[in-house]
Structure formats: structure tokens, C-alpha cells
Amino acid sequence: MSRRPRRGHGRPTLDDVAQAAGVTRITVSRFFHSPDKLAPETAARVRAAVDEVGYVPNAQAGQLASGRSRVVAALVPNLGYSIFAETIQGLSEGLMDSGYELMLMPTAYSLEREERQLRALLAWSPSGLVLTGRRHSAAAEQLLNGLREQGTPVVEIWDRPEAQDEPDAPARIGFDHREIGMRMARHLLELGHRHLGYVDNPVAEDYRARERRAGFAAAAAQAGARLDEVQAPPGDSFDSGRWALQQLLARPPAPSAVAFANDLLAAGAWVDLQALGSSPSAGPALLGFGDFPISRQLRPMLSTVHTPNAEIGRSAARSLLAALQSGAAPEGQALACELVERGSTPRRT
Amino acid sequence: MSRRPRRGHGRPTLDDVAQAAGVTRITVSRFFHSPDKLAPETAARVRAAVDEVGYVPNAQAGQLASGRSRVVAALVPNLGYSIFAETIQGLSEGLMDSGYELMLMPTAYSLEREERQLRALLAWSPSGLVLTGRRHSAAAEQLLNGLREQGTPVVEIWDRPEAQDEPDAPARIGFDHREIGMRMARHLLELGHRHLGYVDNPVAEDYRARERRAGFAAAAAQAGARLDEVQAPPGDSFDSGRWALQQLLARPPAPSAVAFANDLLAAGAWVDLQALGSSPSAGPALLGFGDFPISRQLRPMLSTVHTPNAEIGRSAARSLLAALQSGAAPEGQALACELVERGSTPRRT
DNA sequence: TTGTAAGCGTTATCAT
DNA sequence: ATGATAACGCTTACAA
Numbered sequence: 001m002s003r004r005p006r007r008g009h010g011r012p013t014l015d016d017v018a019q020a021a022g023v024t025r026i027t028v029s030r031f032f033h034s035p036d037k038l039a040p041e042t043a044a045r046v047r048a049a050v051d052e053v054g055y056v057p058n059a060q061a062g063q064l065a066s067g068r069s070r071v072v073a074a075l076v077p078n079l080g081y082s083i084f085a086e087t088i089q090g091l092s093e094g095l096m097d098s099g100y101e102l103m104l105m106p107t108a109y110s111l112e113r114e115e116r117q118l119r120a121l122l123a124w125s126p127s128g129l130v131l132t133g134r135r136h137s138a139a140a141e142q143l144l145n146g147l148r149e150q151g152t153p154v155v156e157i158w159d160r161p162e163a164q165d166e167p168d169a170p171a172r173i174g175f176d177h178r179e180i181g182m183r184m185a186r187h188l189l190e191l192g193h194r195h196l197g198y199v200d201n202p203v204a205e206d207y208r209a210r211e212r213r214a215g216f217a218a219a220a221a222q223a224g225a226r227l228d229e230v231q232a233p234p235g236d237s238f239d240s241g242r243w244a245l246q247q248l249l250a251r252p253p254a255p256s257a258v259a260f261a262n263d264l265l266a267a268g269a270w271v272d273l274q275a276l277g278s279s280p281s282a283g284p285a286l287l288g289f290g291d292f293p294i295s296r297q298l299r300p301m302l303s304t305v306h307t308p309n310a311e312i313g314r315s316a317a318r319s320l321l322a323a324l325q326s327g328a329a330p331e332g333q334a335l336a337c338e339l340v341e342r343g344s345t346p347r348r349t
Numbered sequence: 350m351s352r353r354p355r356r357g358h359g360r361p362t363l364d365d366v367a368q369a370a371g372v373t374r375i376t377v378s379r380f381f382h383s384p385d386k387l388a389p390e391t392a393a394r395v396r397a398a399v400d401e402v403g404y405v406p407n408a409q410a411g412q413l414a415s416g417r418s419r420v421v422a423a424l425v426p427n428l429g430y431s432i433f434a435e436t437i438q439g440l441s442e443g444l445m446d447s448g449y450e451l452m453l454m455p456t457a458y459s460l461e462r463e464e465r466q467l468r469a470l471l472a473w474s475p476s477g478l479v480l481t482g483r484r485h486s487a488a489a490e491q492l493l494n495g496l497r498e499q500g501t502p503v504v505e506i507w508d509r510p511e512a513q514d515e516p517d518a519p520a521r522i523g524f525d526h527r528e529i530g531m532r533m534a535r536h537l538l539e540l541g542h543r544h545l546g547y548v549d550n551p552v553a554e555d556y557r558a559r560e561r562r563a564g565f566a567a568a569a570a571q572a573g574a575r576l577d578e579v580q581a582p583p584g585d586s587f588d589s590g591r592w593a594l595q596q597l598l599a600r601p602p603a604p605s606a607v608a609f610a611n612d613l614l615a616a617g618a619w620v621d622l623q624a625l626g627s628s629p630s631a632g633p634a635l636l637g638f639g640d641f642p643i644s645r646q647l648r649p650m651l652s653t654v655h656t657p658n659a660e661i662g663r664s665a666a667r668s669l670l671a672a673l674q675s676g677a678a679p680e681g682q683a684l685a686c687e688l689v690e691r692g693s694t695p696r697r698t
Numbered sequence: 699t700t701g702t703a704a705g706c707g708t709t710a711t712c713a714t
Numbered sequence: 715a716t717g718a719t720a721a722c723g724c725t726t727a728c729a730a
Contacts, residue, residue: 059472061707085434410723
């Protein structure tokens with residue numbers, strides 16, 4: 001009985017179920033989307049028929065007909081970086097069982113790459129969008145505006161919430177990197193340091209790292225403190241951090257406290273210092289950023305800034321789902337970072 | 350001019366482009382999928398029309414018509430775990446610009462959760478599938494067999510390649526965890542240890558960790574060595590590792606070398622040992638698994654097994670894309686792990 | 699090289 | 715509470 005037509009998956013369709021249940025297509029469709037509109041007895045017959053024929057919905061057909069894609073797309077620089085990995089884990093947990101699926105695209109910190117991914121994404125008509133950071137290429141901005149105008153919720157993560165002076169900004173979930181940079185500097189200043197160092201990360205496109213550095217420098221200048229800055233070279237982060245600290249210490253007078261763009265850089269430097277026999281109270285104080293797991297394992301432990309990695313993702317999921325349900329624009333959220341005082345920044349006496 | 354019909358996105362369609370170019374739909378479609386079938390002059394007109402109307406393809410419509418989804422789905426236990434994060438990063442790099450998009454679903458090490466995700470996935474008719482590990486629920490196995498029978502390439506990662514005695518197994522990319530466990534034990538035995546310890550991880554569902562442990566135990570037994578085993582408690586890995594090592598050392602005679610299910614557990618224990626003033630040559634030797642970045646930063650550095658995290662993802666992408674192109678079944682691949690001898694397993698004299 | 703006709707499997711709209 | 719009909723935007727098969 002070659003019932004198979006020449007095209008199609010060969011999978012059972014709504015019509016197959018309908019036939020088995022003695023109803024029509026649309027009733028079966030309602031069984032899935034608004035079951036309460038069916039007579040209980042009809043629902044039971046449909047349920048049985050679904051199991052009998054082994055029906056599996058066709059997402060593409062449903063999406064084409066409804067115009068809703070049930071895809072949430074997330075663009076992040078690099079999934080291998082623990083902070084983003086944890087954010088994505090949080091995001092996917094938040095999306096789980098919501099009926100939305102997560103489509104993931106890495107951008108490698110490149111605005112151009114992000115724009116290309118975004119273009120590819122448009123074909124999917126994503127229901128919602130998660131981007132990293134508030135800066136995009138001009139063309140990408142246009143695409144995003146287009147999406148938002150037609151009602152697609154867009155959330156930017158890992159950046160500061162929208163300010164008064166940017167009323168049309170998308171919802172943002174994260175924190176102000178410049179401010180965190182200032183807090184880092186002020187913390188070291190409060191500990192009595194008057195000559196600071198800053199080790200920036202090597203990724204030129206990571207403007208958020210640059211903002212932390214700028215905030216750090218601004219707070220140092222404000223306090224009249226001296227500041228030496230180094231850009232860490234590309235390559236293994238630990239080695240880069242080590243190298244950068246050596247640079248700072250090589251030309252006296254050396255800073256008495258050094259902050260780093262991330263914990264990996266700081267950890268490399270810290271391990272090196274310890275190995276060279278530097279005592280925490282005599283050598284330079286070190287302050288990291290990100291609170292990577294390693295930082296609690298070094299001895300003394302590394303002082304750092306704790307960032308809400310997973311919470312950013314969960315919050316983005318919540319915001320998106322709420323917007324999707326209400327039809328309103330998604331809401332941003334300021335998430336707090338915590339300066340974690342540990343052994344690498346001892347209080348000077 | 351209310352040209353808008355009552356349904357639809359309002360986005361330009363192939364017909365809009367066709368009208369602007371003075372051709373028909375199908376010619377525009379061909380412009381995208383087999384441009385060489387167009388007369389150069391026609392192609393130019395179509396190109397101009399595409400830009401003019403700002404055409405963006407509708408992925409759902411194309412997929413419905415063609416029956417091909419251009420979605421590759423990946424199911425992994427947890428994206429926040431660095432090994433899987435790196436694998437997914439590798440996978441998405443490998444898929445980039447291939448025309449396939451990555452859909453990601455976490456399973457939380459639960460076969461039941463995996464099965465549910467798989468069911469949800471079926472609605473999408475994924476072009477290809479990446480699963481973690483070779484064990485699935487019985488129902489999931491059925492679903493997978495169904496997919497494979499209808500030609501969907503399925504690749505299992507992080508597990509040993511298919512053996513002779515499992516001719517129908519899907520392609521696998523990874524390594525044999527039992528064998529690695531044996532190698533770990535043998536390495537310690539070769540260093541002269543006759544009393545070994547093993548600290549297993551607390552995730553009951555992580556059968557691969559269990560296989561490493563079993564391999565370790567088998568090799569120890571084979572050599573007639575004594576073996577003490579502990580299951581680390583849930584919670585912070587470092588603390589768990591610490592606690593587990595203390596258990597092993599608490600009841601003399603204590604093992605002279607201890608292997609761990611992962612580097613985090615080992616690192617916690619190692620840091621503790623160092624802090625207590627144990628000298629590497631006197632205290633127990635420690636061997637981790639996974640070669641996490643932290644392991645190179647501890648002093649002395651932690652000996653461990655290096656796993657090809659990102660390469661597993663890249664290889665999976667290659668295998669899938671090749672299968673998708675050729676129509677043949679995807680190929681598995683054995684990837685090597687390397688036992689990295691470092692300071693935490695000194696050679697006994 | 700280009701076009702015509704016929705779906706793909708679902709949901710929206712309007713009836714009953 | 716259920717159904718008939720018409721999209722949704724694209725690709726396949728077959729013609730010309």
C-alpha cells in the first residue's frame with residue numbers, strides 16, 4: 001500500500017491523527033494548543049490517536065503558519081570562557097520547558113562576526129534575542145532596531161542597564177564596567193596604596209575590559225595616585241599575567257598594588273610571586289576580576305570581583321519570557337558585583 | 350495602499366523580489382541555491398532586486414518545503430562545566446558558516462531529561478545530532494534509531510569509539526574511560542606505589558566517571574595493589590576533594606598515591622596538602638583528570654590526564670558535516686588523552 | 699535558462 | 715465544541 005506521496009518526511013501528520021481519531025486536523029491542533037476547548041471525550045480520542053500513530057509535531061510547519069519561531073538566539077563572544085559558559089548554562093536553564101529552544105552563536109569578540117551571525121539569524125525570525133554588550137556595528141544596530149520595532153524582545157547582557165540618556169536602548173542585564181573599575185581602584189586606595197598598577201587583557205575588541213581599565217584610571221587620577229598600565233600580551237593568560245606583572249615591577253618605583261582585567265591574568269602573576277618567595281604583606285597586592293574557581297584555591301587566596309555569571313543568563317531568560325508572554329518590551333536589570341577581599345590584598349598597617 | 354494581507358510577517362518574500370527583478374519566484378530561489386543555473390545578466394538583476402527590497406529568506410518556509418532543517422542539535426550535561434563548554438565552543442566553530450545552526454540543550458546528567466529534550470527535538474527534524482555519551486534511556490535509544498534509520502547523522506561524544514561487538518552503534522568521538530582509568534592506575538603503580546586511593550565524583554549519573562574508577566580498580570587489582578575508594582560528597586568540588594582525601598588518609602595505612610575523578614577534586618586536596626606543609630616527596634602523590642587550567646597554576650603543578658575538550662567538538666562538527674554532505678553515516682574517531690606528569694606525582698626513589 | 703503547478707504541515711479566520 | 719477554507723513562503727517535479 002504505497003500510501004506515501006512523493007514528498008515530505010513520511011512522518012505522521014495532523015491529518016493522520018485526525019483520521020485515526022475521527023475528527024479533523026484543526027481539532028487535533030487544538031488538542032495541543034488549547035486542550036480546554038475540546039470536549040473531554042474528544043480529547044481522549046485524540047490522545048489515543050496521537051499515541052497510536054506516533055505523531056510528532058512539525059515545528060517548521062507550525063512556525064510558518066503561526067509566524068512564531070520559538071527560537072531564542074544568543075550571541076556570545078566565546079563559549080569556552082567560563083563566564084560566558086556559565087551565563088549560557090543559566091540561560092538555557094531558564095528557557096528549559098518554556099517551549100523555546102536556544103540557538104547559540106559565538107562572535108569571537110568581533111562586531112563584524114556578530115553582524116554576520118545576526119544576518120543569518122534573521123532568516124529564523126527568532127522569538128527573542130540575547131546579545132553580549134551594548135556595542136554593535138552600525139548595520140547590526142539597524143537590524144536590531146528593525147527587530148525590536150516589529151516586537152521581537154532583545155536583551156543585552158554583560159553590560160550596564162540603560163541610562164536616562166538612552167531612552168531607546170534595549171533592555172540590559174549586567175553592570176557598569178567602568179564603575180567596577182573605579183571600585184577596584186578605590187578599594188586599593190583605601191587600603192593605603194598610592195601607586196597602582198593595571199594589567200589589561202589582550203583582546204582589543206573587549207571594550208568592557210577597556211571600560212574597567214578606564215574607570216580604574218579615572219579613580220586613580222581623582223585620588224592623585226600614580227598609575228602604571230600594561231596590556232597583557234596574547235597567549236596563555238597565566239603567562240601573560242606573569243609577564244605583565246614583571247613589566248610593572250621592573251622599573252622602580254614599582255606599584256604597591258596591581259589590578260588585573262581577569263582572574264587568570266592575576267592568578268598567573270600571583271603564583272609567580274609566591275613561588276619567588278614574596279610575602280603577601282611585603283610584595284605588591286593583587287586584585288583580580290571574575291572570581292574564577294581558581295582564585296579560592298591559591299594560597300593566599302586571590303582577592304577579586306565576583307560577577308553574577310549564571311544569574312545574568314537566568315535573568316535574561318526570565319526577562320525574555322516575560323516579554324514574550326506580555327507582549328511588552330523586556331526589562332533590564334542591574335546585577336551587583338561583589339568585591340571579594342581575600343589574602344592577596346592584605347590591609348596595610 | 351493596504352497591500353498587507355491579514356497574515357504573515359510583512360517581510361518581503363521571494364515573490365516581491367521576483368516582481369522587482371522581472372522574473373518569477375523560482376528564479377530567485379535558484380539565485381540563492383544554484384546561482385550557476387542563472388544567466389549572468391538575470392543573476393545581476395536578481396541581486397539588485399534582493400538588495401532593493403531588503404529580502405531576507407524565511408528559514409521555516411524553506412525548511413518546510415525542502416524537508417531539511419539546517420539545525421544541528423547538541424545535548425550535553427552542563428554547559429557551565431569547562432570541558433563541555435570547550436567542546437561546544439569547538440562544535441560551534443566547526444559549524445560556523447556551514448549553513449547549519451546549533452541548537453543547544455542541557456541534560457543535567459539525567460537520562461530522563463535527555464529523553465525529554467530528545468522528544469522536543471524531534472519536532473525540529475534536526476539535520477544532525479550530537480549526544481554526550483553512549484548510554485541513553487531505552488526510549489531514547491528507540492528515538493535515536495528511528496532518526497538514524499531515516500538518515501539523520503548522530504554522533505556521540507565523550508565516549509569510546511564503537512567496538513567490533515556493537516556494529517549498530519552510532520559514531521563516537523572520544524576515548525575509553527575505563528582504559529584511561531587503567532592507565533592512571535598503572536602510571537601510579539609504575540611510580541612504585543602499592544597502595545592506591547581513588548576519589549570518585551559525586552554525580553551518580555556520570556557513568557563515565559564510574560568507568561574510569563572501574564578501570565582504575567581493575568588495574569590495581571591486576572597488580573595486586575591495595576585500593577581504597579571514596580565517593581566525594583556533593584557541593585563545592587574543592588571542598589569535596591579535600592574531604593575525600595582526608596577520609597583516605599584518616600585510617601592508616603594510608604594510600605601513597607590517590608587519583609581523582611577530576612582536577613577540581615584533586616586541586617582542592619592538593620592545595621590542602623601543601624597548606625599543611627606536606628612535602629610532595631613525602632606526602633601522597635595526587636593525580637587528577639581533565640587538565641583544567643588551574644592544575645598548571647598550583648605549586649607544585651598537578652599531574653593529570655589531558656583531554657581533548659575542544660577537539661572533540663570540532664571533530665564532531667567535521668564528522669557531521671561530512672555525513673550531511675555525502676549522505677553516508679558519520680564516522681567516529683578515537684581521540685587520545687595524554688597523561689601529563691607534573692609535580693604532584695614525583696618519582697619515588 | 700526559465701517557468702508552471704503542486705505541494706510541504708501547520709495555524710488563523712470565520713462559520714456553524 | 716468542531717469544522718471548512720485559505721493562507722504561511724518556499725522548494726520539488728516536470729515542462730517548455
